[in-house]
Amino acid sequence: MTDLPADIDAKVRASFAQQSMMASLGAEIVTLEPGRVALSAPVQDGFKQQQGFAHAGVTFALGDSAAGYAALSVMPLEVEVMTAEIKINLLAPATGRLIAEGRVLKAGRRLVVVAADVFAELDGTRTHIAALQGTMVPVNL
Amino acid sequence: MTDLPADIDAKVRASFAQQSMMASLGAEIVTLEPGRVALSAPVQDGFKQQQGFAHAGVTFALGDSAAGYAALSVMPLEVEVMTAEIKINLLAPATGRLIAEGRVLKAGRRLVVVAADVFAELDGTRTHIAALQGTMVPVNL
C-alpha cells in the first residue's frame, strides 16, 4: 500500500476535524490510505437506543464518514465529496468500541461507489456489526 | 385517523424517552398515530459535517427512529422492533429544524417494511432533504 500524498492526507484530516459530529462521537482516524479509511469511536452514553446499545445513527455516521473519506482520499485536491445515498444492514448490537472501515469499490468521474464495514470490539472480541454500501458524489470546491 | 390505544401510546413514548440519542439530538415526538410517527429536532452545533450542515448520521437517526416507532405503533404490546436495514437517499442539505415522518408500508409477522421522509424547515420554507426505506424486525420482549 502506497502512502497518501501529503496534501491529500492533510485535506482529509482537516475535513475530519471540521465534522463536529465526529468530535461529539469521540471518533478518531485510525487508518488513512489511498481508498481505505478506518475510524474508531467508543459507544458513549448520550448516543444509545432504548436497549442501551449504540443508536443505528451512530453506526451509520461512522460508516458514512469512513466511506466518504475513503472516497475523498482518491480525489484530486480541489474536489470535495458528498454522500448521495447509503444502505446499511445491521448485523449485531453495537457496544464497546466501534471501528468503521471504509473502502472505494469504484471511483468514477461522476460517482464514487463505496462500502464500509463496522465492527464492535468488547473484551478482546471483534464482532461484525454492520455493512454499508453507497454512493458519493465528487463536487469541485 | 383513529387514535393509538393508550397502552401502545405509552409504550412508544417510554421507548423514545429511553433513547439517549434522541435526547442528545433534542428530538421530540410531534405525531404519534397508528403506523405514522413524526419526530422533530433542531440541527445542533455538535452534530455537523464539514460544511456546517447536519451530518448524514443525524438525518439517518431521526428517519430511522421515526420509521421504527411507526412500526412499533402497529405491533402488539409485548413486541419490540429492531432495525434490520435501511437505505437513505440524501436530497438536499440539512439545516434549520428537521422533521422526520415515518410510516409503515407493510406490517408482516416476520418483517415490517417502513419508509420515512425527512424535511428541513428554515425561514418558513420546508425542503425535502431525505427519503429512507427499510426493514424492522419484530422481537418478543
Add this chain to the structure above:
Amino acid sequence: MTDLPADIDAKVRASFAQQSMMASLGAEIVTLEPGRVALSAPVQDGFKQQQGFAHAGVTFALGDSAAGYAALSVMPLEVEVMTAEIKINLLAPATGRLIAEGRVLKAGRRLVVVAADVFAELDGTRTHIAALQGTMVPVNL
C-alpha cells in the same frame, strides 16, 4: 397533470421500444406523464422463481424501467439516463399481472432520485408487492 411535450413523449417511447428486455417481458407503457410512468406486464412462464411466482428480477426490471422513464420524462431532449443504484423491498409474491409505477422524488443536475411501487393484479385484487428507491444519472447523448 400537464401532458408531456410531444418530442419528450416520443423519446421515451422510442427508448422503451429499444429495450428488448421489456418486449421479452411483454411489458407496455400504461401511463406517461411528466415525472410519472407506469408499465404493465403479465407474469410469464419463463420468468419465474422456484415457487412459481415471478422472479425478483422481473419485479426489479419493471420497477427500474418505470423509475428510469419517469426520470427521463423530466430531462431535456438531449439527455439520456442510466441507473446508478436501486434498492428493492419485496412485500408479497408476484403473480397475475404486474403494474410498476415510477416517480421522481428529486430531479437534480447530477442525479435524479426516483421511486417505484409495483403492484400485482389477480382476480380483481390489487396487491402492493414491491417498493423501490434509487438514483438515475443524467448523461448527455
Add this chain to the structure above:
Amino acid sequence: MTDLPADIDAKVRASFAQQSMMASLGAEIVTLEPGRVALSAPVQDGFKQQQGFAHAGVTFALGDSAAGYAALSVMPLEVEVMTAEIKINLLAPATGRLIAEGRVLKAGRRLVVVAADVFAELDGTRTHIAALQGTMVPVNL
C-alpha cells in the same frame, strides 16, 4: 473450503432447476460451496436495455439468485429462503458473459444477510459491473 453435504447440494441444484428465469437467462451454477455460490450467464439478445447492454434486471436477477443460493447453502434441509430486500449499485455496462458471486455476510435465525458481486467477461477482460447487498428470510418448507 469444505464441500456441501450431498443433500444440501442436491436441494440447491433442484431449486435452481425450478427457476425458469435462470433457464431463460441461460444461467448455470459454476461454484457451489457452503456460503458461496457463483452463477454464470451470457448476455442474450432478448434481455437488453436501450443501449444494447444487459438490462439491470438481468444483472439483478443473477446477483439475487447467487446471493439467495449462498444463503440456502447454509440453511438446514427443511428450510427455504425468500428475498426480503436487495440493493444494487451498477458500476459498469453489462456485456459479454456475466458471473455473479454470492456470499453470506451473516446467517441468523430470522434473517440471512448476503452480498453479491457481478462481473462481466469480454475478450479476456473481467470487469466488476455490480455490487449487491441484501437480506434473505428463512422459511420452513
